[in-house]
Amino acid sequence: MDRLYLFATLAGTRIAVETGEVEAVVRLTDVSPVPGMGAHIAGLSALRSRVLTIIDVAALIHGVASPRVERGLAIIADISGHSYGLMVDGVTDICRVPEGELPLRGQIGPAWAPYARAIVEHEGHPWLLVSLAAFIEGGALAQAA
């Protein structure tokens, strides 16, 4: 259970992501918008010769697009053959957590419920363990359809 986690803040919430899902964290420079799509699709961005679909995860959760100026870091992930960049507010740390995943406690907000899997304790705080694939497959695709 000694897994490696990436700790980040997203839409004002502390989240943890299994590093197996994460390919890299990059600072977004240029995002070309994709008109005709919901707010959760921030646009396309080129990472070397790859094209990332940038997901505004905060918009996916709260339904309001992040202001353009606040676009900073994105977690790059490869989900079912396509490259995505998931926008986060900030990245705190990457470290091992000996205790691993703990079951969810308390009433999780309905906005977060589809994505949260468990709790990971780190530096005395609970961090919500989320799956990046769930954001794409569960959330974004459902909203796009």
Add this chain to the structure above:
Amino acid sequence: MVPSARIRGTMGMDELLQEFISETQETLEALAGEVVAWEADPSDRDRLDAIFRFFHTVKGSCGFLNLPRFERLSHAAEDVLSDIRAGKRVADPSTVSAVLGLMDRIGELAEAVAMGAALPNENDEFLIAALTTPSDATLTVEVEHGHAAAPVAVARQGGQSGPRTIRLPLSLIDQLMNGVSDMVLARNELSRKLRERSVDTELDTVFERLSTCVADMRDVISKTRMQRVERLFAAIPRMVRDLGRDLGKRIDLTLEGGDVEMDREMVEMVVDPLTHIVRNSIDHGIETPEKRRAAGKPETGQLRLEARQSGNQIVIVVTDDGAGIDTARLVEKAIAAGRLTPEAAARMSEADRLELIFQAGLSTANQVTAISGRGVGMDVVRANVERIGGLIALDNHPGRGLCITLRVPLTLTIIPGLIIRAGGLHFAIPRAAVVEILHDNNDTLQISEVGGAKIATIRGLRHSMIDLEDVLGMDKPVETGPRAIMVVRSATGVPFAMGVSAVDNHEELVIRPASPLVMASGVYAGMTLPDNGKPMLLLDAAGIASAAKLPTMIDDRAARQSDQEADAQSGVEMVAALRFEECSGERRLLQLSLIERVEDIDASLFGRSGGNAFVRLDGRLVPVANGLTDFGRDKISALRLRDGSVEACYPVAAVLDIVQMPMVPDMVAMHGHVSGVAVIDGEHLEVINPFALFASLPDGGIVERVRGRCLLADSDDGWTRDILAPLLRQAGQEVVMGLPDDAAVDPRDVLLLTGHDAAQTAGVMAGMIGCRIVHLRASPRAAGPQDSSIYRYDRDALMAAIAGGQG
């Protein structure tokens, strides 16, 4: 049968199993055609041996891998085939059917094992029994059909043994592709950085070498994506045979051009449309032997598939000698379906009627059959072909046959596209989808609004009109210039007008799939990453039409035609144009009047000077209009162009023919040497812009003699001949002894006089106004203050005088 024939063993065993399965599947695919060909010619020993070897290998491997069902099936087939090899049995159609049945079952089992699924739990005994006893059971089947199945003849293709190959996972090749793409981008960036810095020829040379390597590498890697069209054809003989048997039709199949190569993904994309076309041909096209006899045709129908490469396209032609398309029935159906008014139908041309076949839900078939009537019509075929940037054309001969031509790009990833601007963003759209581009201040265009709907009337033809910004929910920025109106033809065949800010460019685009999130919007077909590093989306014409909820009622094209009758007299002005193939493979048009002649020129005559390409013709240097000098062959066809005074040479790969093209291209898209695109015989051809072509030539043509000559007047003088002339030649000057006969003197020429003959000097000067004259004197001292001559051994002064004259 226990469904778990799969071995749960060590990794080694799993790998062996995988290898066995993929090999078996591949051989099966290749063999399907062979079996059918063998049936047509049972004496063909090579094919029999190949089939026998397959079963033998399967039997051997599955004994080792413990796959009892595979073993039983292959063992039974092997027995029968070895009897046939020994001449104890003949390969009658029922035996072949049984062998095919066994191969199918082995294929099913292999599929199940590959997916790790439970094996299909059917009885193999029946199949084996059919094989071993060619008796009543199979005979009754024959009787039901009324006659023996028609053997399908297959033209033999290529040799049996190929070059050495290895098996590689596709992911590895894709990774390689991505790596090379990254490399190309890094190269481009490096090139930009280098240009910003000071010129360093040494560095440039090294960089050039790197560029060449990267370009070569990209070419080679893209070849790994290529696959022979043979694979596309592999399943066809079997399908034709089986369908022919089921429907009681006799078909003679010819396959040609299997060695043409196309992109692996493209093969995948073409399989479905092609299969559907062949099914249609057999089901609806080719008649039963009785009907054919009644129509005075041979009982056996001809079906011919042919693939060839043409420029950067693959052309696949499917020809049958069946009944063709009954356009009258199509019209009836369209009227019955409420898609067409009888009045409009009456005015339709035959070509327009034929187009109806591409309308969703219209088919000439009386009833839905199991063969091709699966709710998939020609509309879907067309949509699938156009999605990959292809075209489909019909050549219908009612009662005599149908010829369907598919044109698809060589690779899925590169399509010709237009870059358009709307709402401050750039988008790409496949060029094949665009029929015409106009500016909204064009006189032939009239835009009106009715109840919120916009209608664009272009030369009497009404189109639904949308603005791209509205469809995509963008703000329309304030624009100063006129907007561009594009006539876009969606896959459903109803063209519509789309307004955008501007059409910017025309480019070959490398298209990659967009993520499912983006595709879900339905208006995008993919994306592309241009050199500027900003991703751009490729628009899907059909998707935009459906997102805008445009009506799909077929427009009354004939109405336009009658309206246009009068217009047609003044009509579209046509000019003769030469259709040719560029060295890079594209086909283009050039106005014929500019071409003086076409000739083959030695490639060695081409050269480059000061960044300009030229060719030496008849002792002159003629600029090369497209800048090519390297052809990789000895002779090259070249167009000799002339605009009255300026001459140019245009090397091409091949001269095709002379056609009539509209004076103004069907679609105006200025870009480099190209003025637009004209559609000739259904082919989109770029039209060379003669103005841009001549304007881009080096100023004043290439003057070989960039410096003046030295004319030595006293050619008889010993000093002049033996001392002055060698000195001047050594200094790089062109020396002419004596005066040119035709007295053609360039102002940059320098006339050198040794000065002791004043009369000669005066005479010469009279004839050469504007040419500089240098007098040389024998004495070191000047004769007087008026004497401007130069002492003949004062080398520096002499050179300065000559150089000064040549400016």
